[in-house]
Amino acid sequence: MSNSRTPFVDRFGPDAADVEFGGDAPSLLSQLAARGSVRKFRPDTVPYLTLRRLCALALCAPTKSDLQQRDIIIIDAPSLKSRIGALLADGPLGQKWLANVPNLLIFCGNNRRQRRIHTLRDRHFANDHLDAFFNAAVDAAIALSAFVIAAEAEGLGVCPISAVRIHSDALSELLKLPDHVFPVAGLAMGYPAEAPQLSMRLPLSVTVHHNTFI
Ligand SMILES: Cc1cc2nc3c(=O)[nH]c(=O)nc-3n(C[C@H](O)[C@H](O)[C@H](O)COP(=O)(O)O)c2cc1C
Structure with a gap:
């Protein structure tokens, strides 16, 4: 971009004036620079196949040691979706706008597969420490980020929801999450x-x- 006020100045202030796109930069980059979360949606839902495509793109993102310690749950069963929506919307920390969003997905860390492979191969699972959580949580967050970028590139609006962690027990039950699979x-x-x-x-x-750093 050649105008003096790049999206980076709007975002980061004047010290980003030196950050610009080249003339042939892909449009995805200017879209990313100007992106923002969306919390108001049209009532129609995004088709399941579009969601699957976005999941596939998200799961193309890097994953630690190719262990793929993250899963995505697409929730479109109406009763399940409204129960989770109520969970997120009700109570003192509730976010009312979540009661009835058109589409809802849950990004989970999954350390279960790695443990099961160890069991299948009759190997002791040596990394039963912070890594078991940390690597899976980072993998899930990277997949979430890739999903956001892909969805916004398709013209969809998204907003990540950390509030699911407040209700991780109830959510784990509703979603039938096994041990070592947790909502991120x-x-x-x-x-x-x-x-x-x-x-x-x-x-x-x-x-x-x-x-x-300093
Ligand atoms: C992991 C994560 C959890 C978030 N949880 C919530 C949430 O529970 N409710 C909400 O309204 N926004 C949530 N957000 C959106 C942030 O508030 C938003 O990204 C931030 O304010 C910056 O705004 P922007 O995305 O429009 O640039 C979350 C974002 C991330 C990355």
Whole structure:
């Protein structure tokens, strides 16, 4: 972009004035620079096959040691979806807008597969420490991020939902999550009913470090 006010200045402030796109940059990049979460949707739902495509794209993202310790649950059974919506919307920490979003997905960390492979091969699972949670949670977050980028590139609106963690026991029961599979984040999505707002970020001088932290 050649105009003096790049989307990066709007986002990060004046110290991002040197950050620009080349003239032949893919449009995905300018879309990413201007992206924002959406919390108001048209009532129609995104087709299941579109969701499957987005899941496939999300699961093309990097995954630690190719262990693929993340799963995505597409929730479209009406009674299940409304029970989860109520869980997220009710109570003092409830978010009312989640009561009836068109589409809802849950991104889970899954350390179960790795444990099962060890059992099948009759091997002791040596990494039964923070890694079992950390690697699976990071894998799930990376898949969530890739899904967000792909969905927004398709013109869909999305908003990640950490509130699922407040209800992890109830959610695990509703979704029949086995041991060592845990919800990392939900994703509310649909066709946007309004354009996303650009929210500012801390200046790059605060969050991007060069060689050393200080
Ligand atoms: C892991 C994660 C959990 C989030 N949980 C919620 C949530 O429960 N409710 C909500 O309204 N937004 C949630 N958000 C959206 C953030 O509030 C949003 O990304 C942030 O305010 C920046 O805005 P932007 O996405 O429009 O740039 C979450 C985002 C992430 C990455």
